[in-house]
């Protein structure tokens with residue numbers, strides 16, 4: 001099981017400061033959608049250049065033009081790129097094909113997918129690398145989480161790795177770990193902590209204990 005740090009509400013210098021603090025405790029650093037909107041793919045490039053040993057995920061939440069957008073994120077140095085599960089199969093297929101050419105990976109974000117079980121099976125058959133259940137900020141504000149959806153994808157997904165994101169904190173991490181996803185994604189649970197390093201270290205320890 002791996003730990004991904006999601007950076008959403010920061011600019012590039014702030015992102016670098018946070019990564020410096022927690023780099024030994026994480027496997028993947030995510031350049032969040034708001035950061036890409038504010039700073040562009042330059043944010044991906046600068047973080048990859050400064051932390052080459054970390055995998056960098058570009059959270060583009062691609063909805064169309066999968067191949068082209070994966071190509072641009074790959075050029076910027078992203079190792080993993082996100083595509084939305086609600087997008088057309090041709091978009092996901094285009095993203096996967098381009099990722100294979102570029103030796104990159106595709107994560108499908110299942111945010112707002114209504115029938116998680118049947119769509120996860122379809123997406124798994126498109127050859128993606130990760131399928132991620134996700135309660136976004138707006139769902140979190142309504143008190144939702146994705147713990148049940150994680151159990152669903154664990155049951156039906158046969159090839160892709162499974163991931164979960166959305167409002168995960170130190171207190172809720174043990175429940176997530178008990179469902180055994182391949183990847184746990186944490187944003188505010190680390191970036192909003194007083195001592196980010198201590199929280200990231202504790203999370204890594206819990207994950208290692210499995």
Ligand SMILES: O=C([C@H](O)CO)[C@H](O)[C@H](O)COP(=O)(O)O
Nearest residue numbers: 006033136166167168186187188
């Ligand atoms: O993808 C995300 C969200 O849609 C904003 O872009 C977050 O990175 C994801 O939800 C993880 O962050 P937290 O919910 O703060 O853990």
